[in-house]
Amino acid sequence: MHKFLLPSLVVMMMSVTCLSQERQVIFGHSHNDYHRSRPLFEALEHNLKSIEVDVILVEGELYVAHEESEINKANTLESLYLAPLMNEFLKRDSSLYGNEPLILMIDFKTEAAPTYNALVRILTHYKSMCSEYTDSIKTQRAIDVIISGARPIKQVQREKTRFLAIDGRPNEVYNKANTLLFPLVSEDWFDFVKQFGAISESDLKSKVTEYTTLAHNQGKIIRFWNIPNTESQWKLMLELGVDLINTDSPKKFSEFINNLNH
Numbered sequence: 001m002h003k004f005l006l007p008s009l010v011v012m013m014m015s016v017t018c019l020s021q022e023r024q025v026i027f028g029h030s031h032n033d034y035h036r037s038r039p040l041f042e043a044l045e046h047n048l049k050s051i052e053v054d055v056i057l058v059e060g061e062l063y064v065a066h067e068e069s070e071i072n073k074a075n076t077l078e079s080l081y082l083a084p085l086m087n088e089f090l091k092r093d094s095s096l097y098g099n100e101p102l103i104l105m106i107d108f109k110t111e112a113a114p115t116y117n118a119l120v121r122i123l124t125h126y127k128s129m130c131s132e133y134t135d136s137i138k139t140q141r142a143i144d145v146i147i148s149g150a151r152p153i154k155q156v157q158r159e160k161t162r163f164l165a166i167d168g169r170p171n172e173v174y175n176k177a178n179t180l181l182f183p184l185v186s187e188d189w190f191d192f193v194k195q196f197g198a199i200s201e202s203d204l205k206s207k208v209t210e211y212t213t214l215a216h217n218q219g220k221i222i223r224f225w226n227i228p229n230t231e232s233q234w235k236l237m238l239e240l241g242v243d244l245i246n247t248d249s250p251k252k253f254s255e256f257i258n259n260l261n262h
Helices: 041-045 077-091 112-123 153-158 189-194 201-217 231-239 250-260
Strands: 013-018 021-030 048-058 061-064 102-108 132-134 137-139 143-149 165-168 184-188 221-225 244-247
Touching: 021 250, 041 048, 041 250, 048 077, 048 112, 048 244, 048 250, 061 077, 061 112, 077 102, 077 112, 102 112, 112 143, 112 153, 184 189, 189 201, 189 221, 201 221, 221 244, 231 244, 231 250, 244 250
Parallel strands: 021 048, 021 244, 048 102, 102 143, 143 165, 165 184, 184 221
Antiparallel strands: 013 021, 048 061, 132 137
8 A cells, every 4th residue: 555665765755747747756744834935835846745734713714824823814725725736736737746646734723623614615616636535435636635633533524525534643543444534643753752751762663663564554654743854853754664754844855855866
């Protein structure tokens, strides 16, 4: 299932054909992407697999921000992300990365149910580019929308047809049967390390390997957030088989991966 999990450091890059050009999808995660000088486009230009955006619901509108005090009324989820992605989708012949979907992680910073309802209403205008889930069937499209933060899990589970999945947590119970609902499991790196107390580096690596192996056996990919934004940490994540590597610097991360492959 995990065609990008290879036994070497040259693991985070995949060639795909898009608009008759070879593009290299890099399995990085643009953390808090809206903090970039060019939200969305820096990550796309450097072919990052995953993009994360925080949203806050105010009077029926989803604004891109971490705190309500940071809201700029011009910066909505639709204006900064969904509408530009649709434009790119149409320009690239109904594709973004060829057969490899882009992950758009939408992190709810306000109450789960109303935020989810607002997102569902908006996604009805963008269904053509979003992967669709019906019962146990996934219809793959250009974008996998995954919700995180305040997640209305039971509400999503009741949906007969949906255009999003859920970011899981390690303290929740998963199995292969619910892979389509929880395709990704995320964890705070410092919380993960802290639970083991004083531990050697080799033992910590063994713990991470156990964790990643369990997730992969359940058909899921994993991500750690709150990791240092350094090349040494990125290299460690690669060595440990982490699927999506958090970065606050898409360009630098892309250069780092490209340098490993040359």
